Amino acid sequence: MEDMYTKELTCMLCSKAFKSRAVRKSKQAVLKTDSDFCMYYEKETPYFYHVNVCPHCGYAFLESFAKKPGEKMKEKLTTLPDFFSGKRNAATAELAYKRAIDCAKMQRENDEIMASLYMQMAWINRLRGDRVKEEAHLGEALAHYTGVYEGSDLEDASKVMYLIGELNRRLGCNKKAVFWFSRVANDENCSQAMRYRARQSWQSLRSV
Ligand SMILES: [Zn+2]
Structure with missing residues (x-):
């Protein structure tokens, strides 16, 4: 399993330490890429592991989150079953992204973060063959990309x-x-x- 490694993390909400698995991208052969940059891998899918889910408090986050959670979030979250410390599949990755989207909404993350969460959620549903959910998430991603385009002075807006x-x-x-x-x-x-x-x-x- 040398294509996986363990990350040592500290929860941004409860400050407790926990571990999460991640994929070495360089070890993953890409089989194909869709026109919206959804990638298919021969073995492990790196973005299944991007969301870190704290086993102590249930807070889920990307390392790229731009904001910090408020104390009030502790009251709103419950812990999730431990689906996330080991190997993930499309179903467990979907649960991780769902919680990350809830947390990101509560702390009012910026459009760029929201767009990327919804895109990856759409790709997971594409892999699972759920067209309805895929399109709903693409629609959310589109709204946030529009926000990114209108709201910031991107150096290169082409993508x-x-x-x-x-x-x-x-x-x-x-x-x-x-x-x-x-x-x-x-x-x-x-x-x-x-x-x-x-x-x-x-x-x-x-x-x-
Ligand atoms: Zn925590």
Whole structure:
């Protein structure tokens, strides 16, 4: 199991120590990547392990969380069964992300964090074949990416703009998708990689 390692963590809510498993990305062969950057791995799926779930208080967090939980959250959380300290699958990863989304909402995390949580939740449901939940989470991710685009001065907005187009396409809002793909494809400030992707996705809509 050298493709996994153990992280030593301190809970940001109760300050107690706990351990969590994680995947060495360099050891994972990527089989394919979807047009919204969902990756499929030969063995372990690294993002199943991104959420740390504290076994002492039930607080779930990403190491990238920008804010700290308030004391009041302790009253609102109950501990979860210990599904998270060992190997995870799509079902246990979904539970971890669900709790992380609850915690992130309570501490009013920024749009970038919320968008990434919802995207990964959508991918987990794609893996599980649950189309309804996948689309609901893509819709949430789209709302937060729109917030990221409107609310910040991104140095390079091309990936966010492309994703706004791509999520609209996946949700059947083709007119909006074309609007965003054409913006990315025709904007010289956007990266070459995203302009290429936008042209590809735009093309796929023309051939429908
Ligand atoms: Zn804790």
